[in-house]
Amino acid sequence: MRLTFWGTRGSIGVPGPDTVVYGGNTTCLGIETCDETIILDAGTGIRGLGVELARSMPVTCSIFISHTHWDHIQGLPFFVPLFVPGNTIKICGTFDPVNNKDLREVLAAQMDYNYFPVRSAELAADISYLTLREGQTVDCGSAQVTPVIMNHPVISFGYKVSCGGKSVFFTGDHEDYANIYEPGDPFYEEYETIILQKRAQIAGSIRGVDVLVSDCQYTEEEYPSKAGWGHSTPSMAVALAQAAGVKRLFLTHHEPTRPDAAMALFHAQIVERFKETGIEIDMAREGLSVEI
Amino acid sequence: MPDQDKNTNAERLLPLVEKIPAFSQSVSRVLSLASDINCSPKVLVEVVSGDPVLTMKILRLVNSAYFGLPNKITSVHQALVNLGLNTLKHTALSLAMLGVLPRKNDAGLDIDALWLHSLAVGLAARRLAQAKGVPKAESEDYFVAGLLHDVGKLVYASYEPARFARALETAALDQVDLTVPERAELGATHAEVGALLAERWGLAEPLRLALAGHHAPSDETPAMLTDVVFVANQVVKRKNLGFSGNPALTPMPAGVRERLTLTAEAVGAALEELPLELQNARVILQL
Numbered sequence A: 001m002r003l004t005f006w007g008t009r010g011s012i013g014v015p016g017p018d019t020v021v022y023g024g025n026t027t028c029l030g031i032e033t034c035d036e037t038i039i040l041d042a043g044t045g046i047r048g049l050g051v052e053l054a055r056s057m058p059v060t061c062s063i064f065i066s067h068t069h070w071d072h073i074q075g076l077p078f079f080v081p082l083f084v085p086g087n088t089i090k091i092c093g094t095f096d097p098v099n100n101k102d103l104r105e106v107l108a109a110q111m112d113y114n115y116f117p118v119r120s121a122e123l124a125a126d127i128s129y130l131t132l133r134e135g136q137t138v139d140c141g142s143a144q145v146t147p148v149i150m151n152h153p154v155i156s157f158g159y160k161v162s163c164g165g166k167s168v169f170f171t172g173d174h175e176d177y178a179n180i181y182e183p184g185d186p187f188y189e190e191y192e193t194i195i196l197q198k199r200a201q202i203a204g205s206i207r208g209v210d211v212l213v214s215d216c217q218y219t220e221e222e223y224p225s226k227a228g229w230g231h232s233t234p235s236m237a238v239a240l241a242q243a244a245g246v247k248r249l250f251l252t253h254h255e256p257t258r259p260d261a262a263m264a265l266f267h268a269q270i271v272e273r274f275k276e277t278g279i280e281i282d283m284a285r286e287g288l289s290v291e292i
Numbered sequence B: 001m002p003d004q005d006k007n008t009n010a011e012r013l014l015p016l017v018e019k020i021p022a023f024s025q026s027v028s029r030v031l032s033l034a035s036d037i038n039c040s041p042k043v044l045v046e047v048v049s050g051d052p053v054l055t056m057k058i059l060r061l062v063n064s065a066y067f068g069l070p071n072k073i074t075s076v077h078q079a080l081v082n083l084g085l086n087t088l089k090h091t092a093l094s095l096a097m098l099g100v101l102p103r104k105n106d107a108g109l110d111i112d113a114l115w116l117h118s119l120a121v122g123l124a125a126r127r128l129a130q131a132k133g134v135p136k137a138e139s140e141d142y143f144v145a146g147l148l149h150d151v152g153k154l155v156y157a158s159y160e161p162a163r164f165a166r167a168l169e170t171a172a173l174d175q176v177d178l179t180v181p182e183r184a185e186l187g188a189t190h191a192e193v194g195a196l197l198a199e200r201w202g203l204a205e206p207l208r209l210a211l212a213g214h215h216a217p218s219d220e221t222p223a224m225l226t227d228v229v230f231v232a233n234q235v236v237k238r239k240n241l242g243f244s245g246n247p248a249l250t251p252m253p254a255g256v257r258e259r260l261t262l263t264a265e266a267v268g269a270a271l272e273e274l275p276l277e278l279q280n281a282r283v284i285l286q287l
């Protein structure tokens, strides 16, 4: 399978001269399997992927949404294959127990006339929606995709994509768990145990994959003021790769305020800092395509 | 109605309202945490764990097919780690509010249908609030106001079943607004009783006003919460989601129309998916 980064930026798109290397579009990953395209998240990066796919229609593809925060869905109305009859597109994602809105409704809302001149009812492709529960494996041609609930302020899925003996795990937006108690508090140990169980569950779902793509929005220095916002640091991403025994790690969901020069420096520091781990650590760059 | 009458009614109704159990401390704390954007997870866990019934209901819900989790959740801590603060907070709020009131009565009121109606109004009010640009955390207040707007009916159904049954019957037979026979039979409307109960429970003033004004939003002390609950209630009735015991529809007062500035199309669009959402949410009524 082939993994391509179409959008690598977190929170908001930042196109411009300072982001030409690492990319300015928001999250979108494309995975070509032998018989289908699997798309992870529909940030602005999905527009370019749609143009590419539209060259050889009819298109059969599946889009998996990690969660419906803006930077993971905002490109969907500009995904050309949606508007062409004959294309078959499956859109899958989380349930939302807080707002009780299902995926179709949330996505349709952003195509509301207020924001966008085409109504979701006018999408001409054959589109189906599937609300997933954790652990529910979806078959996409010869590939399988399985969601895992990660740690973000809303319910957010990470996805494992497997095909022909190769596999990738994408964390979506994810922050490591933190104990809500101070050491010494009577509940500290109990809470720590639950965190260890949840970490082990996630690592177990990732174990064996060839490539891990992880959220890594913040530097260790930035993190303390952003704790609880639902994003990782290099040490969190590396710890996850280690726990899951993954040898190849791509870091993504880049902080929008980090220009290319700072990104390159950040990358170099990470490589140096974690060289003992034996993990090959790369920054996701828009347009980068990797054969797995 | 002159103020004099209002006071007399309030005096007459107070003993009735006092029969309703006080809001448990955990419920009022969950209520105040729900719209607190800085709500600390530790405090939420403390409040929920301190209420065994609420804890049990939350665990039942998160272990239901609705959440469909592959692993069984056995503690509030575990629910927090697995589902996150926002989900736990909202779940606790919904279940706490629903746990407050009686589920049976002798007035022939279909309580399940009333709860479904109330839940629908809560969900609708929250949707309308979001359509008006109210921040997410604050929109929980709209959900609560909608959920509780008819709480006065539960007071009547539980403690004045014979008279309330007559009022319900008259409303059904004559197709008049329930508040008319309520006033004749019981001396006050369920909206007024609801407001008294809100006071006794120490609910926030906007919430009390919304309960008091949900049939006739005041033009003198206009409030968005009241206006939105009014509209949500009417739309839910028109869509026949649940049944409130009140067959009459009230046209939108000019004041509400002017203040809300939501067109009929905008209301329709905001509530288009309401039946589906209600279908998903009704699981919480069964716990």
Ligand SMILES: [Zn+2]
Binding pocket: A010, A011, A069, A071, A072, A173, A253
């Ligand atoms: Zn994001």
Ligand SMILES: [Zn+2]
Binding pocket: A067, A069, A152, A173, A230
């Ligand atoms: Zn997010």
